Amino acid sequence: MTLESSKNLGGVGALLMVIGSLGFLGVYTGILSLIGFILVLIALNGLANYYHERGIFNYALYGILSAIVGVVVFIAIVITAAVGFLSAIGIDLANLTDWTVFSQIDWQSVVTLNALWPFLTVVVLGFVVLFVFVVVSAFFIRRSLNLTAAKTGVGMFGTAGLIWLIGGVLTIIVIGLFLIWIAMILLIVAFFSIRAQPAAAPPPPPTPPQ
Numbered sequence: 299m300t301l302e303s304s305k306n307l308g309g310v311g312a313l314l315m316v317i318g319s320l321g322f323l324g325v326y327t328g329i330l331s332l333i334g335f336i337l338v339l340i341a342l343n344g345l346a347n348y349y350h351e352r353g354i355f356n357y358a359l360y361g362i363l364s365a366i367v368g369v370v371v372f373i374a375i376v377i378t379a380a381v382g383f384l385s386a387i388g389i390d391l392a393n394l395t396d397w398t399v400f401s402q403i404d405w406q407s408v409v410t411l412n413a414l415w416p417f418l419t420v421v422v423l424g425f426v427v428l429f430v431f432v433v434v435s436a437f438f439i440r441r442s443l444n445l446t447a448a449k450t451g452v453g454m455f456g457t458a459g460l461i462w463l464i465g466g467v468l469t470i471i472v473i474g475l476f477l478i479w480i481a482m483i484l485l486i487v488a489f490f491s492i493r494a495q496p497a498a499a500p501p502p503p504p505t506p507p508q
Contacts (some may be wrong), residue, residue, distance in 0.1 A: 301494050304344030308489035311337025316482045335362060341489065342442065349449040354442055361438035368431025375424035383417040429470055436466025436478075443485075454488035 314334030321327050339358060346355035443459030446452075458481045465477030 299340075299344035299347065301345075301348050301492065304341045304348065305489055305492040307337050307344070308341030309486055311335070311339075311341060312482055312485040312489060316479065316486065319479055319482065338485070342446065345446060345449070351445055351449055354445045354449065357438045357442035357445070361435045361442065364431050364435035364438060368428045368435065371431070372424045372428040375427065376421060379417050379420035379424070382420070383414070432469050433466045436463045439463075443488075446488075450492050452488050452491045454484055454491055458482075458484035458488055 311334045314330050314337065316334075318327050318329075318331030318334055339355070339362065342358045343355040346352050440459035440463040443455045443462070447455035447459070461477050461484065462481035465474045465479075465481060468474030468477060
């Protein structure tokens, strides 16, 4: 893969990530974001090969995998908590598809603080685990982008990585997601700012003997 193709793939991929994160395309939002992430990874792999620095791709891959693992673990924790909550209030999981069961329950007498507290505690624990994985993911992505900045000479990669890390730390509040979105925009600019290195000048011809 050439430097130019890596540059274009990365820029287009980052653009798709930005568009997909807006959420106005409904079900296609996740598809666009996924395609964008894949294109960016392919671009970073191309840059890693071009500059002979595997850390550019490896750290980015670690970051993406950390985020995926965090989401999967969070979903598993929430589902486990939900199953435990339903069992605690006396709902037979074998008849869970029978929605009339829910209409027959006296929710005011069944759903008490004692029943909700273990469920809420586990859900909060799930959010804490997700937060840790998001921060770890942002740390790896920043390392990847710092290496990319050093090899390409485009400082915008480093700026995007720093803002991404700050956004990851601040995902505990809404502004963190906004900062990550800003970092994606800077990533578009960074990729399209890559310039091919000038070819080395040929050595001067040997001086003829006097």
